Amino acid sequence: MHTMKHSFKLSMAALAMTCAVSAFADGEAKNVIFFLGDGMGPVTVTASRIYKYGESGKLAMDTMGRTARVKTYSLDAQTTDSAPSMGAYMTGVKSRNEVVSMDGNTFAQGSFRPTTDTSVTPNVSSAINNCPATGNGASVPTLLEQAIAKNKATGVVSTARLTHATPAITYSHICNRNAEYDIARQAVPGGVGANPALGTGVDVLMGGDSRYWVPFNTSISGKGRPDGRNLVAELQAKGYTHVTDLTTMNAAPTAAGTKIIGLFDQAIAEGQMSYELDRNPALEPSLAQMTAKSIDILSKNANGYFLMVEGGRIDHALHGTNAARALADTIAFDDAIKVALDKVDLKNTLIVVTADHDHVMAFNGYSHLGNNILGKTTNYRTKQLEMAADGKPFTTLVFGNGPNRKAVRDDLTSVDTIYNKNYQQETGVRLSSETHGGGDVMLFAKGAGSAGFKGTIDNTKVYTLLKKAFGF
Template identity: 60%
Template structure:
């Protein structure tokens, strides 16, 4: 009995030492775009109540992440995600380039669409390797999936290098194996790509294109992907039917991002939502494909529309998309544990690229719906401002919805899907916040994620978990 116990203890000790030294076979990196601490707390209350827990809350390792960029206290998504992916601080709007890179004009095509210049300025910085490229060089499978356009800042930071995040047509070209403008550091290509924005991959056609969207260079990048052996999908049904032994690209929106989760699941669904998969479904399909590689994989999963709803000061859609993102975390955990029960070979990291200005207002009563007007914790009666008007618990520091004169708010108004929370400073669009964000981790190498870390340090820890 003692010998068995000793052997088990020694085995656990050696396993922990191996993980600490960098024995993660697989890494899944979840990024909730704009998912600051207040958004996490509000989403938890929205879905599970004050005493409940999100799935990400249950991960045993936590840290605080500093998010400033090379030139700004408050970062935009391009350099913040690129810091996670490359370990380099760069300027706002720059994607996976050296710190001296200037965000040059993205240029316009013949139809007036932004996004054709690919760092044309001579000597304007150099590309820096991403963790995805490093994993590919070690023989691992890699994937990047998102609810935004596939060429948006966060996914673009995993597979492209460019001076301005808005050069989305040039970003798309970097993903096509062997094509003009291809990022050769990707070797034979990213194994799984999913998101929206099909217009960046298809040629402009005056008869069928939406508005003037589409590639002015006439290239059909999806045909080029198919010629390289990729399965190309446009709907959830296409994705579910796709074989797991081939590379895969799924673009589920013809002209923009995927629908907000609130709209995708509405009755009837809004826009193209009826044919779009959930982020959880995209995640598990990506894992099915990537896990065919015996060397392991790296997968980036972005809940990108959290950020968009926050910019619009629409808390209901932001919280609903955060819950969908959290559901994807659970789906990944459940699937990974089917073959790796203790996550001894798999590291899962969940974090955000930056904060927003969402804030809690007043002393709300426990149990009061988080999207509702504030109600006093002692009396349960609506709380009033200095002028005698009710107000919501959730507000924004800035944004478009700042009335010249506040009036009374009622529950029916503020609980509606399209209600926009009031803001302190009037701006055309709500901005990011400069505060620290949270990070959660579990599995192989997770113990290293602790304390207050710079976002560039996360890249170092990801490399260490792999043993690179």
């Protein structure tokens, strides 16, 4: 009888402890860092691991204790684009392709891209806003906006344009992701077209391409805002420090209340930051360096912070069927994750890593262990080149579609597919550009509030779990 009573007390104590842990799970994360590898599907993760660390190695993201599989379809498409998938993560709402942080009643009306004629100023009305004022859905709050409402510091960091779909989702609302002039002005507190939910503004904004932030100028670049506004100057007037390269970023303050606008134009011809394989390390900051600087600034806020970090150029390299740059940018993204894991206290910080969508890169053949992932497929027994049905070798990484489908395949025997960073892998179906893939993506989580990230979940569920961890 005594033993039974003792067992009952132990069981009740265990139950109480379980309940206490469950209760603590809500709101235990003071800080949340959300890493988004744009287009970083499962094959890209695996290939990047082998590229850098070998088959048995580990990426930083591989060391994170919680994993999940995420469904990525949008409201109107099996295969999503970046806007609605990131929107699901940041708002918990399914939206249509090309729509930025708006509800499911919103359609991506119109489209504006900057003119390629550098002697002509783009039409102001179409450039600023291609969406109707009413009658096309409504905006939905983002996790970043909710963090600001809780007096937390916020940051948005990307190797893509700051106005590109993924970063834009965090701080703006528009019916079409291509209205990037409008997206930029939403980030400027107090200005015309500002997003009032941002209060005094996002504390850290760092990414590529200043054309959407400064006036149109034919004598300098033939690019820029058609409305004549200098949003960088307006942000500086609001207390922002403007940084343009690694030196000015490193010199920027990190004291409490610091605000940064970083626009890195070293790769202005591409309208983004440089690919990692092309980056000048003395001039342009790495994603890891931008992440470290952001954490140093945001962590000064006693109420905590929300930081979104995007490896945006992974996607661009994959669209170009350029595996070398895609893998190198994935490693640069993983290095940023490692920096964050090393810098933060995981007892009060949640780190989540995922992708917005897959791509159609495939890992094929039966190459021997240790074969270079960018190389040609080998026979695992003989280690000699395997041949396709046409008697020619083929690479281990190929793409389901893209521009490199020829009527007669090239003979790759003497072609350098490993060290030529410009090599574009072959594709199965000929299209002008490789497309996204509709497959599920991976998610990794570690730290405070990470227990709920498990199983196969919808991308909207990720928002629910992030919000729950924050206690919103």
